[in-house]
């Protein structure tokens with residue numbers, strides 16, 4: 001059964017009511033969710049399921065089933081026995097952790113906008129993020145850090161919209177990460193994330209609303225991973 005992914009249209013939603021639609025040894029499914037499932041380089045959310053009787057069940061991860069695409073909230077199997085299909089519950093995302101992931105994800109889109117090269121892969125974690133570029137030329141850490149923080153200081157608006165397959169086919173440049181397929185919703189449309197005046201690309205991740213929310217960043221290292229691969233690791237300046 002499809003889960004209504006509330007976080008795709010409102011990444012600031014911290015909790016919601018939901019109905020349990022399936023429980024098995026993979027995890028718990030609900031009709032709608034505020035938890036982002038691991039994908040597109042971004043870690044899956046943690047959070048809590050809150051039952052009507054006051055009990056609370058920790059969500060240790062959120063994932064998508066590789067074969068079926070079902071959204072699964074990973075919980076302790078003994079605790080899952082307190083749940084029943086059809087039950088109305090409340091759910092909360094671990095907001096402090098998610099907000100860090102949102103800031104790093106938006107930051108990586110700015111890095112994409114600065115470096116004009118294909119992206120081979122990337123990863124967004126709670127204390128750092130990295131992007132791999134297919135690029136021969138060396139990059140300078142200090143220069144990259146300055147450009148990145150200049151974009152952040154612009155406080156540009158970050159917004160989302162949905163386009164059709166045909167529109168995406170007409171603009172292949174909107175797919176920046178070769179290893180990640182653009183996310184589609186139930187209607188088969190694809191989400192674009194636009195950073196006003198700076199970047200536009202297909203992406204299903206969760207983002208902050210304005211670039212200043214990202215906070216000051218530091219390009220901590222640039223590694224050579226193979227002949228044409230430049231791996232860029234970014235951390236928050238106040239944790240560096």
Ligand SMILES: [Zn+2]
Nearest residue numbers: 105203204205
């Ligand atoms: Zn993205």
